[in-house]
Amino acid sequence: MLGELFAWRRDVRRFRSDPVAEELLRACLSLAHRSPSVGNSQPWRFVRVSDRERRAAVIANFERCNAIAAAGYADAKRDRYRRLKLEGLREAPIHLAVFCDDATGAGHGLGRGTMPEMLHYSVVGAVQSFWLGARAHGLGVGWVSIVERDKVRRILAVPETWHLIAYLCVGFPVEEHLDPELERNGWQGRCEAATRLLER
């Protein structure tokens, strides 16, 4: 059951434009809120981006960053990169920005002395929980990382202590796949090193 959900949970970049019922979104968010966090600090802050100008500014930032990324590859790799569809920002009915509140006092620093990045990791966990919950409800999620975090923070006018962890596209997927799109397109297949269990 869980294995099926995991296999089916793909990064979605092709969305139908139909709206998502508010209760459905809330159900996925409430699953994310139950995610583990260091010291029970719950540092995730979810922001829905609906304003047309703000969305356009995020898309412009993606396009700029993506052009720079493409230019960093040589020849055939660059052409292949350019053919990839890496986000569904224009079609997805919901944009969600997920931040970590670096200034939160919650958790009282527990578990963060030697690994302060645990606070960010807790938000990553909440994003993945949201993702699994969304898939279980038939929704698709795509994680867009080809943006500048400080720029997105300023576009969304959130506090300076909020650190962008993820920018998510959410909506119903156009197609369902069990294999990753980057594998299907010949960008990157399974890695043997990732499946080995080392013994020490």
Add this chain to the structure above:
Amino acid sequence: MLGELFAWRRDVRRFRSDPVAEELLRACLSLAHRSPSVGNSQPWRFVRVSDRERRAAVIANFERCNAIAAAGYADAKRDRYRRLKLEGLREAPIHLAVFCDDATGAGHGLGRGTMPEMLHYSVVGAVQSFWLGARAHGLGVGWVSIVERDKVRRILAVPETWHLIAYLCVGFPVEEHLDPELERNGWQGRCEAATRLLER
């Protein structure tokens, strides 16, 4: 169903010492291997720590770091911190160290130009996938972050480019809870800010 699993998935610090069948561990790992990763880079590297001396060295490092962390709190908070049980390193039948291979070429840098930490985030996702899979199979997992990452890397003699993301205790839990232990113990309860959806 998934909601129940999420509610039941706790950070476990009290383990039974019974062994865990190899097939069970492998099933949880294979779920983790299906976790999403930036550019399909699959940068996670799982290391099982069974050697008695290596385990003792990790425990010694935890104890040192934990004493320093306790000393950082004042008075009543320090006493409360010291009463918390923060790990099950001595009882857990399995120790798993989870690293990110920062030097991996897999994924060809896709999605990491502006957010290079996406590689680490991908490993955090794999840890959480492992955690959910383990709970679905009745196992408990505890994430120990009160260690020094470089020290643990040296104890385990893994490559210098491997960055420690998590040190996990794995085994059957002594008790089951639906509420976080840190909430039950009065350290940190639910945060309202974490459950708000901001609109922009």
